[in-house]
Amino acid sequence: MRVFGLNRRIIRVLLGSQYAHMLEYRAEIALWALSGVLPFIMLSVWSGSDARSGLGLDGSALDRYFLSAFLVRQFSVVWVVYAFEEDALLGRLSPYLLQPLHPLWRYVAAHLGEQLTRLPFAALIAAVFFAVQPQAFWVPSLGGFLLAWLATWMAFAIAFLFQSLIAALCFWSEKASALERLQFIPFLFLSGLLAPLTAFPPAVRAVAQWTPFPYLIDFPARVLAGQPVDLLAGFGAQLAWIVLLLPLVLLLWRAGVRRYSAMGA
Amino acid sequence: MGRYWRTLRRFWGTAVAVQLEYQANVLIELLAVAMSLSGSLFLLSLFYGPDQTLGGWSWAQALMVQGLYTVFDGMATTWLRPNLGAIVTHVREGTLDFVLLKPIDSQFWLSLRTLSPAGLPEIGLGLGLLAWGSHQAGVVLTLSSLLTVLVMLLAGGLILYSLWFLIAATSIWFVKTWNATEVLRALLASGRYPLNAYPPALRLLFTLVLPVAFLTTVPAQVLLGEAAAPMLLAGLGLAVLFFAAARAFWLFALRFYTSASS
Numbered sequence: 001m002r003v004f005g006l007n008r009r010i011i012r013v014l015l016g017s018q019y020a021h022m023l024e025y026r027a028e029i030a031l032w033a034l035s036g037v038l039p040f041i042m043l044s045v046w047s048g049s050d051a052r053s054g055l056g057l058d059g060s061a062l063d064r065y066f067l068s069a070f071l072v073r074q075f076s077v078v079w080v081v082y083a084f085e086e087d088a089l090l091g092r093l094s095p096y097l098l099q100p101l102h103p104l105w106r107y108v109a110a111h112l113g114e115q116l117t118r119l120p121f122a123a124l125i126a127a128v129f130f131a132v133q134p135q136a137f138w139v140p141s142l143g144g145f146l147l148a149w150l151a152t153w154m155a156f157a158i159a160f161l162f163q164s165l166i167a168a169l170c171f172w173s174e175k176a177s178a179l180e181r182l183q184f185i186p187f188l189f190l191s192g193l194l195a196p197l198t199a200f201p202p203a204v205r206a207v208a209q210w211t212p213f214p215y216l217i218d219f220p221a222r223v224l225a226g227q228p229v230d231l232l233a234g235f236g237a238q239l240a241w242i243v244l245l246l247p248l249v250l251l252l253w254r255a256g257v258r259r260y261s262a263m264g265a
Numbered sequence: 266m267g268r269y270w271r272t273l274r275r276f277w278g279t280a281v282a283v284q285l286e287y288q289a290n291v292l293i294e295l296l297a298v299a300m301s302l303s304g305s306l307f308l309l310s311l312f313y314g315p316d317q318t319l320g321g322w323s324w325a326q327a328l329m330v331q332g333l334y335t336v337f338d339g340m341a342t343t344w345l346r347p348n349l350g351a352i353v354t355h356v357r358e359g360t361l362d363f364v365l366l367k368p369i370d371s372q373f374w375l376s377l378r379t380l381s382p383a384g385l386p387e388i389g390l391g392l393g394l395l396a397w398g399s400h401q402a403g404v405v406l407t408l409s410s411l412l413t414v415l416v417m418l419l420a421g422g423l424i425l426y427s428l429w430f431l432i433a434a435t436s437i438w439f440v441k442t443w444n445a446t447e448v449l450r451a452l453l454a455s456g457r458y459p460l461n462a463y464p465p466a467l468r469l470l471f472t473l474v475l476p477v478a479f480l481t482t483v484p485a486q487v488l489l490g491e492a493a494a495p496m497l498l499a500g501l502g503l504a505v506l507f508f509a510a511a512r513a514f515w516l517f518a519l520r521f522y523t524s525a526s527s
Contacts, residue, residue: 027441049462050312051312185301189305
C-alpha cells in the first residue's frame with residue numbers, strides 16, 4: 001500500500017541511497033557543521049554583556065540555550081532550493097518527474113541523509129563545548145528530549161516547506177534563489193539564533209511571534225535546554241504553519257510542473 | 266609592472282561590463298544589504314540600554330566597529346568571493362592549467378581576475394556608518410590619524426585576503442572541501458563587535474590566530490585616539506607575515522598540482 005506515493009520499501013531505498021550518497025561528502029558536511037558556530041560567538045558576547053540580565057537566562061541557562069540553538073540549527077538546515085535549481089538547470093528534473101513519486105520526497109530523503117551524516121560532527125562540536133564549559137553540561141529528561149526532537153523536526157518541516165515554496169517559484173523566475181537569500185536575513189535576526197527572543201523589545205517580539213522564524217530556532221532550543229515554555233502554543237504555531245504551507249506548496253508545485261518545459265525544449 | 270596594471274584595468278573593465286548585463290541583481294543586492302544592515306543594527310541595539318556598554322564601548326563607538334565590519338564584508342563580496350571562490354572550480358575542472366600557462370603570475374590572475382560591483386553599496390554604507398559613528402563619538406580627525414587608519418585598513422584587507430587565499434589554496438589537495446571558506450566567514454562575523462566584548466581567551470585568538478581584531482577594532486581605536494603603538498606594529502607585522510605565508514603556500518601547493526584528469 002502506498003501513502004502519498006510512499007511504501008516501506010521505497011522509503012528504505014530512498015533513505016539508504018541518499019545516506020550513502022551523503023557519506024561520500026562527509027568532509028564537506030563536517031565543514032558545514034563547523035560553519036554553524038555563530039551561536040557560540042554570540043554566546044560569548046552575550047555572556048559578558050551588561051544586557052545579559054534582561055534575557056531571563058541566568059547562569060548556565062544561557063550556555064544551554066545557545067548550544068541548543070546550535071543543535072537545532074544543525075538539524076533544521078534546508079537547502080532544497082539550491083538542489084532544485086541545479087536539477088532544473090541541468091535537466092535532471094525531467095526523469096524525476098516521470099517517476100511515480102513526488103520529486104520533493106527525494107529531497108526530503110536527501111536532507112534526512114545529510115542530517116544523519118552531520119550527527120557525529122554536531123555531537124563532536126557539542127562535546128568540545130562541554131569540555132570548555134563543563135558547568136553547562138546537562139542531560140535532558142527523556143520526555144524533554146523527545147519533545148525537543150519533535151519540535152526540531154517540525155522546525156525542519158516548516159523550513160523545508162517554506163523553501164520548497166520558493167523553489168517552486170523557480171518554474172516561473174530565475175531569480176527565485178535570490179528570494180531565498182532575502183528571507184534568510186529576517187530568519188537570521190528573528191529566529192533566536194543570534195539573540196534569544198526574550199532580548200527583543202516587546203513590540204518586536206509581538207511582531208516576530210506572527211512570523212514562522214521563532215518556531216524554527218527559539219522554541220525548539222528552549223524545549224531542548226529545559227526552559228519553561230508554553231508547549232501548547234509553540235507546537236500549535238508550528239502545526240499551524242505546516243498546515244498553511246503544505247497545500248500552498250502542493251498547489252504551486254502542480255501549477256509549476258504544468259508550465260515546466262525542460263531545458264532545451 | 267606596467268603590464269600588470271594594464272591587465273588589471275582590462276580585467277575589471279570586462280567584469281563590470283558583464284555585471285551591467287544583470288541590472289535586476291543590483292536591486293536585489295541593495296535590498297539585501299539594507300535588510301542585513303538594519304538587522305545588524307537591531308541586534309547591536311539589544312546590547313544597549315540606558316547606561317549600558319559593550320565591553321566598555323559606547324553605542325556610537327560600537328557603530329564605528331559595525332561600520333568597519335560592513336566595509337570589509339562589502340570588500341569580500343566585491344573582490345574576495347568572486348575571485349578566490351573560483352579557485353576550487355579551476356582545480357576541479359582542470360582549468361587551472363590554462364591559468365598556469367599564461368605569461369602572468371598565477372596568484373595575481375586568480376586574485377584579481379574579476380570584480381563584482383554588487384558589494385560596492387555595502388562598502389559605501391559601511392563607510393557612511395563609520396563616519397556617522399565617528400561623528401557621534403566625537404572623533405576629531407587629524408591628518409596623521411587619517412593616514413594611520415588608512416594604513417591599518419590596508420593591513421586589515423591584506424590579512425583578510427591572505428587568510429582567505431590560504432584556505433582557498435588548500436583546494437589543490439582537498440577539492441571536496443570547497444566550503445572551507447564558509448567556516449572562515451562564520452568566524453569573521455566575530456568582527457562585528459569590539460574585541461573587548463569577548464572573554465580574554467577569545468580576545469587572544471582574535472588577535473593572533475585569526476586576527477579579526479585588526480580588521481575592525483584596531484582601526485576604530487585609531488580614530489578614537491586610543492590605539493597603542495605596539496598594537497599597530499603587530500597589525501602591520503601580521504599583515505606582512507600572512508601575505509608572505511599565502512605567497513609561499515601557493516608556490517608550495519603548485520608543486521602538488523597534478524591537473525584534473527591525472
